[in-house]
Amino acid sequence: MLDLKTLRADPEAARVLLKIKRFDFDSARFEALEADRKVLQAETEQLRNERNTKSKAIGKAKSAGEDIAPLLAEVGDLGERLTAAEDRFNALQEEYQAFLQGVPNLPDSSVPPGSDEADNQEIDRWGSIPEFNFEARDHVDLGAGGVLDFETASKITGSRFVVIHGVVARLQRALIQFMLDTHVSEHGYDEVYVPYIVNADSLYGTGQLPKFAEDQFRIEGDADYYLAPTAEVPVTNIYRDEIVDAARLPIRHVCHTPCFRSEAGSYGRDTRGMIRQHQFEKVELVQLVAPDTSWDALEELTEHARTILKKLELPFRTVVLCGGDLGFSAAKTYDLEVWLPGQNQYREISSCSNFLDFQARRMQARFRAPETGKPELLHTLNGSALAVGRTLIAVLENYQDGEGRVHVPDVLRPYMGGATTLELAARG
Numbered sequence: 001m002l003d004l005k006t007l008r009a010d011p012e013a014a015r016v017l018l019k020i021k022r023f024d025f026d027s028a029r030f031e032a033l034e035a036d037r038k039v040l041q042a043e044t045e046q047l048r049n050e051r052n053t054k055s056k057a058i059g060k061a062k063s064a065g066e067d068i069a070p071l072l073a074e075v076g077d078l079g080e081r082l083t084a085a086e087d088r089f090n091a092l093q094e095e096y097q098a099f100l101q102g103v104p105n106l107p108d109s110s111v112p113p114g115s116d117e118a119d120n121q122e123i124d125r126w127g128s129i130p131e132f133n134f135e136a137r138d139h140v141d142l143g144a145g146g147v148l149d150f151e152t153a154s155k156i157t158g159s160r161f162v163v164i165h166g167v168v169a170r171l172q173r174a175l176i177q178f179m180l181d182t183h184v185s186e187h188g189y190d191e192v193y194v195p196y197i198v199n200a201d202s203l204y205g206t207g208q209l210p211k212f213a214e215d216q217f218r219i220e221g222d223a224d225y226y227l228a229p230t231a232e233v234p235v236t237n238i239y240r241d242e243i244v245d246a247a248r249l250p251i252r253h254v255c256h257t258p259c260f261r262s263e264a265g266s267y268g269r270d271t272r273g274m275i276r277q278h279q280f281e282k283v284e285l286v287q288l289v290a291p292d293t294s295w296d297a298l299e300e301l302t303e304h305a306r307t308i309l310k311k312l313e314l315p316f317r318t319v320v321l322c323g324g325d326l327g328f329s330a331a332k333t334y335d336l337e338v339w340l341p342g343q344n345q346y347r348e349i350s351s352c353s354n355f356l357d358f359q360a361r362r363m364q365a366r367f368r369a370p371e372t373g374k375p376e377l378l379h380t381l382n383g384s385a386l387a388v389g390r391t392l393i394a395v396l397e398n399y400q401d402g403e404g405r406v407h408v409p410d411v412l413r414p415y416m417g418g419a420t421t422l423e424l425a426a427r428g
Helices: 004-009 011-019 027-063 069-075 078-101 150-156 166-185 200-206 232-239 291-311 358-363 388-398 410-416
Strands: 121-126 197-199 217-219 225-227 243-245 251-260 279-289 316-320 332-340 345-354 366-368 375-377 379-387 405-407 421-423
Touching: 004 011, 011 027, 027 078, 121 291, 166 251, 166 279, 166 291, 166 379, 166 388, 166 410, 166 421, 197 200, 197 232, 200 232, 200 358, 232 251, 232 279, 232 358, 232 379, 279 291, 279 388, 291 316, 291 332, 291 345, 291 379, 316 345, 332 388, 345 388, 358 379, 379 388
Parallel strands: 243 366
Antiparallel strands: 121 316, 197 225, 217 225, 251 279, 279 379, 316 332, 332 345, 345 379, 366 375, 405 421
């Protein structure tokens, strides 16, 4: 949630910035709500003060043995008027909060303008795109011998799911373990295991609710539970309503979870294969840092994600998202896009974002500032490092040899029992 002080100081400036995100901030409505809030707050406080003053006068008169009937007459319907004023004020506050909850984070000044992903700006490229002396196959064709079974998954559940068999299932497990080991041992992250089911408060804290309710898998029942769309939600919410010691900063967590998304806004897109599924694996990096370090932390976190791709020797590029493609809660995002020979294009494999204090304000995640001893909002960041399913696709497609085999990247061989190639023709 945005800082109300910032909005109140210059709502028009916020409107201009949010246009970069293609969000139409109704500054007139905001100013009207703010004006009504001031009036109702003043009215409520005035009635409370009047009640307190007259209650004291009645008490004093009663103690002195004076006739309190005239004073009681003055109070009259004061209680009813105060209750009515409080009800109006509370109703306005709810309307105000609902309005603010729908306002996205302000983009950083370094975010380029643009409407959609076509306007994202490439920063650099790493690695060489492989040149094959055969026609590159995509992961669906490579797995057609049975190791990637979409038909059975559809029977079990429905579309946008997969059953993975044999050596490819082991390869996915190897990728997860390799990513976790790298981030813990080389990058200094603390590994956490978290629930895969989260409550509505957690989704609200990181910005998925109420704006993106249709993208969530809600669990039927009395409890307001949802399947976690990303480890960002449970991991960041560890610090909801907490005040951490500044000496603990920066807090860095790495977490592997399955992720569940309804993909409500993507029907008809990426329907082939594993690119966009309802259930997928991800290794997520989350950082909570002091405000003056968050931009350096974004560069660091992004490089940690890039390291995984470099170790796997997968060609990729880094882009900075334009305003129109920037997420609801993010102030700035770098996407890493890996080369997929089967599609002959780069595809997103990681998004690394700085949310500044936007999520922390919603969660009330704070640290105690050493200089003042007072609680201040943390800055939160996260990034995929990496999306495991898309990494699996990238390995299969970039390391294919045209004869039904996939060569195992050097860094994964210790996790694959020393195997150097994988036969995809058979399930086992």
